[in-house]
Amino acid sequence: MIRTPRSNSYEDYWKEFKDIASSTDGENEEEEITKTPDEGEEEISWLKEAGYDFVVNYITGGRELTDEEIQGFTATLTTSQAAVVRRRVNTLSATIRSKQKHKVDVRDIFPQPPDNQSPRSPVPQTTSDGIDDINLSAVPRRHTDKRLPSLYRGRGEYSMSGRGNEVFKDPEESGIETLSVQQTGTFNKHMVPDPPDDMRRSVMTAMPSISDEDIELCIEETAPKNSMQNAGLEKEDNLPNFNIVPDRLGVTMVTDLSLEDMKQIKSLALIELTALFERHHIIYHRRKGKKKGRDHGIFGVPLHTLIEQDQKIRPNQTVPMVFEDMAKFMEHHCLEQEGILRIPGSASRIKQLRKDLEDKFYSGTFSWVNVLPHDAAALLKQFLRELPHPLLTHEYIEAFAQVENIQDKKQQLLVLNLLILLLPPVNRNTLKMLLELLLKITQKRRTNLMGLSNVSMIMAPNLFLSPSSRSKTKGVREMEISMAAGTSNIVMMLIKYQDILWTVPSVLIQQMRHQNELEMQKKNREKSIMKFLRKDKADVYKKPAVINEGDFEEGVIRVLAPSLTKSCAAVKLTDNTTAGDVVDKFRNTNFTNGRNKKKDNNVQGVANFAEKDARLYEVGGNIGERRLDPATNMLALYQLNPNAEWVIRSESMD
Template identity: 45%
Template structure:
């Protein structure tokens, strides 16, 4: 059973980094994935799809990005399609203990009728959800995934996801899946995450619903892995051969989803290295430009004047943490071997004041900003002294996580 290795500088989850750093993570992940497949003698090639005529509005058979665009006008900030969220909620509303949930299909004619009715009434809010039986909702959910004009795992990477089963060891299979999840577009990744979390909740009731990890993977794999848009028959012909293998890949995705949604430490360290190098290059470029010399000199002088009082203010081994949203807006924190990010947040939250909006512990996080990273949300178990040594020029800010 694979677990995340404990890292004193904290686990970095997808979504914790600033967009400019995440871009670098994706470039590095692509290089890493190509190298991994290459070493193991498996060809890694980003696929191209034949052009398919797609709908430009509605629910079923609409490209995911387009669907999200129209949904965000109705619910700003939503990360997964509203119909997708509603179908999952509808299945869960009854009970997840129903025997054969996801395996037993709804009545085909009824599902087809519901599908048409949803297309007409969902956005108007006039659709009557009381008419939808649980097995019908599960069938509609699977239909929604299958009907996406481009597969949820994307045309580019679907074959690479399928080929994970050909890698020799479990460790390499999980490494490849981790890199593939990182490479997915945000909309696809967020939708996949919500789906996998839901599937795990179904499995949690396996004693009653008889839907074990293996059963759920077998039932769901064809919905994610079957795609007829490559314009070649080779993939269709090998579908039967592939079925058992993709069910294994599906099983890993459900079982190890927490691990798959983290960014490997070596990639985060490479991003830090790239940022340090580009900062050095920037400094050199500035020094070479005559026109900027005076400005650079003035700025340095200004910075020195600004820094002077602070240098005496913050002694060695102490960091200054800012918390603009809390009643205690700034605090000098003495670093010790055992001090963690969660301890600092807790210390700030214990300083209550009546005139500031009360924020709960799960709503605010400590961020590492600047130095050799753009911005990174820290997990509570990050050892601050170790991280400070890794990035001594960072600023430390407590703030709510952006949704």
Template identity: 30%
Template sequence: METYWSEVRSIKEEEEEEDEEEERKSMDEVELEEVWLMEAGLSSLVNSSTAEEVQPPPEALLSTLSRQQVATVRRRLDKYNETLKTRNREPIRDVRDIFTEPDDDDSAERCPSPPSTPQSRYHTPPKPSAETLTEFVPVSPSQGLTCADDLSPCDLMRLGFISHIELSTFLLALGVQSKRSRPPRRRTRDSGVFAVSLNSLLENDRKKFPEVKVPVVFKKLLCIIEQTGLQTEGILRVPASAARLKFLRRELDRCCGGFDWSAVRQVDAAGLLKLFIRELPTPLLTHTHMSTYRSVLGVSSVVHQVQALQMLCLLLPEAHRHTLRALLVFLRKVVSHQDQNRMSLWNVSMVMAPNLFSWHHHGNKPSVIRQQEEMEEAVGGAHLVRLMITHQDLLWTIPNFLMSQVRQVNQASNQRQLGLSKPKRRLLRRKNDKNHRHQITELCEGVIRVHAPLHTKVSMAIQLDGQTTARDVTTRFEFDSSSPVQHLYEVGGNITERRLHPDCLLLDVFRVNPHCDWLIKL
């Protein structure tokens, strides 16, 4: 534990004198439920604003939920209405008007009810023993694994709504609850490097590097340590001079573009990296779900903890998700050199925990109780960091059942936007099912047309069989080994756009999305 407390002491020494943050206060019941419903994509149920036109109609989203997910939304809506009534305010629509009973055909379109055990909805092995921490490997469905970066922004937004509902359902099934607090007021700057939001940094960086996804200064700090510090004993743990960090910070804020990086030593880069993370106006893991991360510690199964972290990471904003991913990849490299740098997985986790999870005082509680709470906080934070480092590849992988629900939301939303009534949707569905079966029969014997607008040959007919993969198709468009990496995408139908995994079977992709187009691009 000395590693953790040493890092906490270093943080306190490096902090500049500034006003203390406001005490974080819990949200009241109305605000809590209203925020939850808005994050579930159901903002139109609590206000009449139509600003978010890109959101699917609430009926489209609700019609695709599993029974357990429906029960979660019902519970939140009921609680919201009951609280409004106690305050003599007009409740929103009756929950029975929102969840109309589906007919048999509609029921068939919805996701199957989840198994009684949450673990079985995710592709993970049984709970590991206390002595080992086996890495979980996602099992690839035949239509291919999907990572968050493989989806379009529109599909990611809809995935976020479903993941938000599923996370609440999942934790409720495990008997875990979290009480959200209002974010504290933190110093925010519009220019410089430190205390500047990730979005602002990226907006500035993209003027020179349009495709950048992680702030340039963050990547530079990681690069300095990777090039010269991975084998340095105590890297990340040994603190830099507080006075020197203050000087370097001031210089970076003053002239980031013309900063002399050659003067930054390994230990300086490590200190600046941790300082950058701590001073983000919105924490890397965000205010929104910070309390939920801590609630995950109340889950007894390591498997379920990883599954909860997986959904939490899928809920991160894009800039935070990419930056966290870069950090976790870097931390895994540090651990891989532990024979030289003496930074084991637990050491690295202990050092990073107080930087990712804000350390706070415990008031005037008796010393024994205070020490016990601080110890639990230290071990708990380090445990979460260790899980994220170990299972980082799984964190960005979308569970197959959530992908299925995204497709159903898209399909339901498209039908409702066309203004089709329920009988017409039912007739159309039956017609599509008939056409779908006919198309599959034809496809097994025929071809698909793949479009490649960046190539001289802009399209190609591809003969499919049960073993044809996305890699087989992209290989046909490659002329030599120096060609840039290309990917096959499914576009349209029940998805906006998805980059296909090289090993996915195209016939199975067709079966889940028969009306898509096939597109090759970088």
């Protein structure tokens, strides 16, 4: 007889909530304080995280942005994304004006004065209407100066990403006309200032536009399995089955992009998330936590502090070592334990276990040999809920909970995907390890009687309830309980769809490439201006240098493999060539001993070939660095990014 998991009622959730309250003694527990940002503070924080630091500096400096300027730095965004940025800019501008408590001057809402008058002292205007009720943020200021907008003149800090610091000189002031320069070379990660609007418009005409409908996850719903053996188990979560649709340019996972690229993707994800929430009329608050965590030890220590001290021991560590040890122990010894996560361990043993971890873990003398499964599970949950800053972060924990208010399942997954991209790397990596463990627990549900719904209801309060709500000495707010109870469905989706949620939407990558193309064209244009200023005009007309040797022949790429005996080779691409095919050309297909090395009479020593885990990387051009999906169509990618370098590396070398 096949045993089945327990009922998917909320019994498990409420039992877990009571266990949490009873296991918290309240000793030395500092109440967590969260607050909604002050007026204007949220807009400043949002704009900075979205990559618009220069806009914040400009507005807080007491100056106004024109419609043309806003349109300029939102040119690479979709219509809905640009509208979100515009609203934030206008709101911040209105807030700054209000805080400065300056009297409303009717002159500010009229055109700039003629060139023979001071641009900061416009001619007074009169009106028969009162001005008290006028919303200045909704009234665009006209820009009549046909040269560079004032934002560009004399500031040298204008950049799409907000990270530029090079001075862009006005060519009209020197009487020099700027010529179009063909883009060449590899993308320089050092950001430079954005081009003026007229330059941007000329560039945009050569770039493909991005439509509002393109922001979606490439997934398709599949029919559930009809096996009688799985009947009743596959449907217990009432969630549809989705598969990732193959992408011609390759499916990109979060871990496939460089850290610099992920920073750019994160800014775009925030803008798109905000646009989606506004579209669904959902409001959430980005709160700030004030509870201070410990700066040493294990429990109650922020994740970023733990990973910083762990990386001094293991430089490539991405998840706190203690959490990794807990997860590995549970994976090897606890998956088949009946009621794992649900049945509490011994309070006295858990208390001693915590003390032993604190005292012995970093000295290397702690042993998991005699730890019991239920005690280990309780310890892992305690570690998560005692984090001074939640695993899902103060900024986005409420946004995670609000996903339930979206009706369409694919839209829910898109929002969850964007939220995953917005998490700090250590939070995202720790969450992924947790979800992988929880999925393995549900896969043993016939033995441990812990199905997906049971596991989700138990983990929801550990991930969503604040410390003040867990203490038995504190009152519990009904609203917070209600929110946490509803999040069991969110946890369920995080577990089931984790492979989908850790992908990067192709449109965000397209937007990132689009921005980088503009950066490269702007940099080339700046170089041409400097050459004109040096009266070295002949150089401007020279044919751009060929960067890659493969550029001598269309459709041929030069592949580098620094660690292999065959360190470089030209590969002719066809319509069907994949990234996996390219790597295969560097493998030894004749080896028989299971090792990818072979004695070669023509090569001294041992020849090194690409191992099974070797992958092809796209480096430079209009992207920083991306590890390619083996199914990536190389000809299509080459045509999209002809100036990239192509490098083979082993996974173990990352």
